[in-house]
Amino acid sequence: MDPLGFEHHDHRRCVATALAAAQAHCARHRLNLTPVRRRVLELLLEGHRAMGAYDILDHLREEGLGAQPPVAYRALDFLVSHGFAHKIERLNAFIACTDPETVHTPAFLICRGCHAVAEAQAEPTRGMLGRAAAEAGFEIEQAMIEALGRCPNCREGEAAPCA
Amino acid sequence: MDPLGFEHHDHRRCVATALAAAQAHCARHRLNLTPVRRRVLELLLEGHRAMGAYDILDHLREEGLGAQPPVAYRALDFLVSHGFAHKIERLNAFIACTDPETVHTPAFLICRGCHAVAEAQAEPTRGMLGRAAAEAGFEIEQAMIEALGRCPNCREGEAAPCA
DNA sequence: CTCCATATGTTATAATATAATATCTGCGGC
């Protein structure tokens, strides 16, 4: 998929590419992409949507990769802390990062129709928020930006039926 | 404290003022500010920080206003849905709104030192996020912006000790 | 007074997350 959007795409290929990239990144940075961690990332990439820790755990359990919550949470912690995945606080769910190589402040566009989630770039230290923080003397270290709304696909299906 | 900041202030007075304003607002809009709802708002205003639903519930229980989770959650739902309070997703906690009369997109500055939370104004449909959404054809209906960092008071206590 | 809408009370349980402890595994040093 396009990292910014809701468009259709060659999904099998994007999973394989992202997984290979993650593996390469881990090799370069001496990170240990263990089978569980790798599989969780793969599940997130395949799902291509926000998945709960217990959704993940169900898959792991079926595959004999672990049956208890900490297994899923530890793998997710690893992925999140190294930028391979993000947590969507609004949904208590996790999603694969669309661009792990770039340090960025992600913003998420969450469709309330189909529950798809797109990742966008944000720049919290600019704009009104940055100004307000600067005025208050607050130092922003990390920001979470999640927008709820309608994706283009879901907007098509509704529209004004009046008249 | 000033509604937008981390400054000290006449707290007793700000609680009373906000509570009176809420009461007036409810009267004008035919909203039912029942004792539990009113007390929960007062607790949030007094606490002047993000409080968990179960923190609230503890107080209610002590005061004989309700002992089960739904009591707290229902009151919080009322307050949030009418703009008297906000939920901080990042903390799974709730905080009194500093400006219920103005329709706004709040952004929160959460201090990781003292856990104070300040409310700022944001404008999600402008800036990078708005542009990204527009490009993707996504319609933002609601946004949640939560920044983690250090408030001015906590920044003072640290600072570079080198040299 | 009755009906109805709204609010409250209560029980039970769902969903999300972590603490604490034990075990395993690979690997550098000796």
Add this chain to the structure above:
DNA sequence: GCCGCAGATATTATATTATAACATATGGAG
């Protein structure tokens, strides 16, 4: 080799956050 350590995993138990479902009360409209 094998000791000891660091990181990873496994398991048990429990904490924390949230809601479903249903029963009861309360106050105003007709």
